[in-house]
Amino acid sequence: MRIPFTKLFALVLCLAFLLTAGDVDAANTRGGKAPEIAITDGINGVTAKTKIGDYKGSVTLFVQWLVICPHCAKVMPEISRLHKKYASKGLKVLTVTHGKKDYTRKQMAAKKWTFGVGFDWTGVTAKRYGMKRMPGVWLIGTDGHLRSYRGTLEKAIVDELNASKKP
Numbered sequence: 001m002r003i004p005f006t007k008l009f010a011l012v013l014c015l016a017f018l019l020t021a022g023d024v025d026a027a028n029t030r031g032g033k034a035p036e037i038a039i040t041d042g043i044n045g046v047t048a049k050t051k052i053g054d055y056k057g058s059v060t061l062f063v064q065w066l067v068i069c070p071h072c073a074k075v076m077p078e079i080s081r082l083h084k085k086y087a088s089k090g091l092k093v094l095t096v097t098h099g100k101k102d103y104t105r106k107q108m109a110a111k112k113w114t115f116g117v118g119f120d121w122t123g124v125t126a127k128r129y130g131m132k133r134m135p136g137v138w139l140i141g142t143d144g145h146l147r148s149y150r151g152t153l154e155k156a157i158v159d160e161l162n163a164s165k166k167p
Contacts, residue, residue: 031146034062034138035128037096039118043105046094046116055092056144059160061153063095064126064136067107072135079137080113082154089161094118096125 037052052062063079065072083093093115097104101119108117120126129136139147139156142164149156 031148034060034140034144034146035125037094037118037120038122038124038128039096039120040122041101042116042118043101044108044114044116046118050094050116050118052094052140053144055094055140057142058092059090059142059157059164060092060094060140061157062138062140063093064097064129064131064134065095066097066134067099067104069134071133075135075137076113077111078153080111080115082157083113083115086157086161090164091157091161096120098123098126 034052039050040048042050061082065076079093095115096118098121104117139149139160141147141160147156147160
């Protein structure tokens with residue numbers, strides 16, 4: 001069986017793209033405005049009055065999670081590490097959960113996590129962000145718009161922080 005040259009060439013190009021796609025540097029692009037959150041309580045500096053607009057002007061990592069979620073248990077230590085590493089450089093971390101406040105507070109203290117947590121027991125925030133599964137992780141630029149990125153989340157955060165310092 002012979003494959004026509006044009007089909008073979010297209011196949012090679014597709015294969016080359018797939019093999020190199022993971023090596024692409026983070027490329028933050030401006031997306032839509034970050035939807036508003038709907039919280040009724042909070043801990044670690046977040047209150048019922050906290051709005052997503054309060055973070056405009058800062059690079060913000062926004063995460064929806066649940067303490068008892070096994071997938072979240074794998075991601076949240078990395079979120080905490082990024083928070084500790086880049087908070088002094090301007091990164092803000094805002095998380096929203098629908099878990100129990102006392103249990104969440106105890107778990108956060110036990111793990112020494114200090115990022116802010118808002119509580120949305122209505123599920124409105126999850127709907128606004130189109131949540132399909134947990135955790136949900138979004139990067140928001142200083143302009144209040146969602147960023148898409150390729151590469152690692154950390155690389156995207158660094159790129160966004162660097163871009164925010166340019167005149």
